[in-house]
Amino acid sequence: MTAARAKAPPRCAVLYVALHCDHPAAPPSRHLLADTEAVQIGRSRAGGALREGNRLQLSVADGWMSMRHAALTRSAAGWSIEDAGSRNGTLVNGAKCTRAELHDGDLLELGHTLFLFRDPVPVSAGATPDLNAAQLPRPAAGLATFAPALATEAGRLGMIARSDVSVVIQGETGCGKEVAARALHLLSGRGGQFVAVNCGGIARTLVETEMFGYRKGAFSGADEDRPGLVRSADKGTLFLDEIADLPQGAQAVLLRALQESEVVPVGATRPVKVDVRVLAATHYDVRELVSEGTFRADLFARISGFTLRLPPLRERREDLGILIGEILRRAAPDLMDHVTITSEAARALFLHTWPLNVRELEKCLASALVLAAGQTIDLAHLPDWAHGAPMPAPSAPQRSISPADQRQRDELVALLKEHRGNVSSIARAMGKARMQIQRWLKRYGLDPESYRE
Numbered sequence: 014m015t016a017a018r019a020k021a022p023p024r025c026a027v028l029y030v031a032l033h034c035d036h037p038a039a040p041p042s043r044h045l046l047a048d049t050e051a052v053q054i055g056r057s058r059a060g061g062a063l064r065e066g067n068r069l070q071l072s073v074a075d076g077w078m079s080m081r082h083a084a085l086t087r088s089a090a091g092w093s094i095e096d097a098g099s100r101n102g103t104l105v106n107g108a109k110c111t112r113a114e115l116h117d118g119d120l121l122e123l124g125h126t127l128f129l130f131r132d133p134v135p136v137s138a139g140a141t142p143d144l145n146a147a148q149l150p151r152p153a154a155g156l157a158t159f160a161p162a163l164a165t166e167a168g169r170l171g172m173i174a175r176s177d178v179s180v181v182i183q184g185e186t187g188c189g190k191e192v193a194a195r196a197l198h199l200l201s202g203r204g205g206q207f208v209a210v211n212c213g214g215i216a217r218t219l220v221e222t223e224m225f226g227y228r229k230g231a232f233s234g235a236d237e238d239r240p241g242l243v244r245s246a247d248k249g250t251l252f253l254d255e256i257a258d259l260p261q262g263a264q265a266v267l268l269r270a271l272q273e274s275e276v277v278p279v280g281a282t283r284p285v286k287v288d289v290r291v292l293a294a295t296h297y298d299v300r301e302l303v304s305e306g307t308f309r310a311d312l313f314a315r316i317s318g319f320t321l322r323l324p325p326l327r328e329r330r331e332d333l334g335i336l337i338g339e340i341l342r343r344a345a346p347d348l349m350d351h352v353t354i355t356s357e358a359a360r361a362l363f364l365h366t367w368p369l370n371v372r373e374l375e376k377c378l379a380s381a382l383v384l385a386a387g388q389t390i391d392l393a394h395l396p397d398w399a400h401g402a403p404m405p406a407p408s409a410p411q412r413s414i415s416p417a418d419q420r421q422r423d424e425l426v427a428l429l430k431e432h433r434g435n436v437s438s439i440a441r442a443m444g445k446a447r448m449q450i451q452r453w454l455k456r457y458g459l460d461p462e463s464y465r466e
Contacts, residue, residue, distance in 0.1 A: 022161075024133035026092055028052060028085065029159065030073065031363065032334040034125040034354045038342050040146035041334035043159045044069060045136060046092070052085040054078075054123060055097075062143040069143075077101055078124030085130075090114070092132065094121060107360055118330070118420065120363050127359055129331055135161045146335050152200065155192045155339065155371060160329035166321055174200030179271075179316045181256075182294040184323030185444050187372030190294035191254060193321060197292060198250040205249020205289075210242050213258030220263040222279050225270065231280025243276050246289045256293040256316070257302055261309070268312045291316055296444035326367040326374065327420055333363055336371060340378045352382070354390045361392060361399040366424035368431065368442070398427065422457040425450075434464035 025047035033039045042062070046052070050067040056079060057072030064070075079099040085092055095112040096103040104122035105113045121128040141148075149157040156167045173180060174197050182190045191209060198207040215223050222231075226241025243251060253259070259267065270276045271291060275284035293316045302308035326333075341352055354362075358381075367373055377396060384394040392399050425439075432438040436454070440447040454461060 022135040022137055023047070024135050026087075026130070026132035027134045027136075027331075028071075029129040029131070029331045029334070030071070030126065031120075031129040031331065032127040032337060032354075032359055033073075033075065034127070034356055034359050035075070035077075037334075037352060037354050037359075038338040038349045040338065041159075041331075042146065043144045043331070044071065045140065045142045046085075046087070046132075047136065047142075050087050053081065054083050054085070054128075055081045056124070064142065073124070073126050075124040075126045078126060082123050083121075085115070091116075092130070099123070104360075107364070120360065122356055122360065125356055127334075127356075127363060129363070131331060137161075146338075149335075152196050155189050155336065156196060157332075157335055157339075158329065159331040159335070160324060162322075162324045163329055163332070166323065169321065170196055171200055173197070173319050173321075175202060177290055178318040179291045179293070180319045180321055181299065181317045182292065182321045182323065183296070183298075183444075184294075185296050185325045185370055186442060187370035188323045188325050189371050190323060191252065192371075193323060194250070194252045194254075194292045194294060198252075198290075201250065201290060203249050203290060205247055206245060207250045207252065208242055208246035209252045209254060211254050213255045217260050220260055221266060224263065225266065225276045226278040228278050228280035231278075235280065238278075241276065241278060243270060243289060244285060244287055247287050249289065251289045251291050253291065253293040253316075255295055257295045257297045257299060257308055261307075264309045264312050268309065268315060271312075271315050296441075298444065298446075301446070326370045327424060330363065333374075336374060337362070337378065340375050341382070344379050345382050348382075348387065351387065352390070355392070358390050358392050358395055358399070361395055365398060366420050366427060368424050368427045418457075421453065422459070425453060425457060425459055429459065429461060429464040434461035436461055 025045055028044045028046060030042045032041065044062060048067055049069050052069045052071060054071045054073065056075055058074055060072050060074040062069060062071055079097070081097045082099040083094055083096050083103045085094050092115040093112060094103065094105065094115055096110070101124055102109050104110070106120050115130045117130070117132050119130045121130060146157065146159070150167070151157045152167050152170045156163070158164050158167060170193070180197060182193050184190050195207060210224070222241070224242050226239045226244055227235050229235055229238050273284070274288065275286050277284045299308055299313055303310045303313050342349060345352060381390045381394040385391070428439045428442060432442065436450050437447055440450045443450070
């Protein structure tokens with residue numbers, strides 16, 4: 014047995030109380046099922062979790078749930094759920110059932126409460142069996158998480174923040190790279206500003222003047238001295254978003270500035286000293302770009318002292334309830350006692366694959382709040398993808414595709430529609446090689462030609 018395998022954390026099934034539709038800002042909770050044989054779920058005014066031996070009693074303050082609503086039991090074949098004769102029934106992935114075998118990623122609906130079943134999930138030694146989201150560490154808004162992969166990365170923020178080590182933050186578009194960068198800056202204690210630079214948003218002919226500044230009279234229209242973005246971050250943090258989009262010429266100048274801790278403004282003859290902490294972000298695999306010759310190896314070596322990887326939202330569905338609550342509190346703090354979501358709308362939110370990640374979720378909820386005009390958020394207030402999509406059929410004894418594969422296929426379909434069948438564009442959006450996208454399309458029987466206008 015290898016050392017890596019020996020140190021791998023144990024895994025177990027986990028049940029999440031994912032979202033309270035009548036109180037979406039209420040914190041979700043996580044319940045480990047490692048030493049549990051049965052879970053009873055029912056209504057209680059106080060709510061909470063009670064363990065007796067190998068049995069777990071989950072009580073939820075949901076008036077639409079029965080006192081004894083449903084039970085989860087474990088057998089040699091795995092976990093299953095059975096309705097206990099409840100008044101409003103039990104749904105699995107939108108389909109009403111009396112009994113169903115459970116699979117990783119299944120969405121359960123009891124009353125107006127959504128539960129998410131995951132199996133298996135890595136669990137750290139000594140993890141609290143029943144954990145409320147309000148107890149989670151919050152290094153920054155959007156980084157409180159139940160997801161083990163993100164929790165590990167977020168935990169490393171505090172360790173690296175107060176050093177001068179450069180950091181590369183990797184993740185798909187919209188997954189929170191700037192949120193993580195701002196958290197690093199706040200935790201660093203640096204007194205200067207946090208300056209964010211969209212490397213892909215600067216015209217190639219203006220990169221050097223925007224980044225490094227210029228002297229008055231350096232060129233036509235230079236009516237005054239400008240410090241540039243790098244000097245604006247002096248004593249603070251320079252965040253280079255989508256650094257892979259930086260032109261080769263600017264890469265060389267940036268490398269020199271970082272090596273010498275100085276910049277030479279356009280039109281100047283003497284360098285100016287700067288003290289900046291550099292954070293970079295990209296949705297590309299920069300190592301692949303280096304091997305292809307489109308990104309300088311020496312610059313990559315300079316900025317990649319530490320790599321922080323952020324998972325896409327589809328890989329952390331257990332955090333949807335946390336994120337929904339945070340976004341609603343931020344967007345409509347005065348309405349938190351009144352905002353509610355229908356079960357149908359909440360189900361659509363959990364079954365969507367979120368190809369554009371947290372940013373898409375934020376836009377979706379902001380729009381829904383406006384359209385709902387103080388009333389309950391319903392399907393009609395969500396984007397087009399939530400309307401008219403067929404719900405999953407009732408659970409069958411055999412499944413031809415796993416929930417994880419189905420989510421990936423749904424994501425590819427959404428991206429095919431968004432990018433009109435352009436495989437290269439989809440590869441850039443996902444931060445994957447074009448060949449990998451082609452393999453997935455073939456695997457799921459998807460033809461990009463049928464999505465082109």
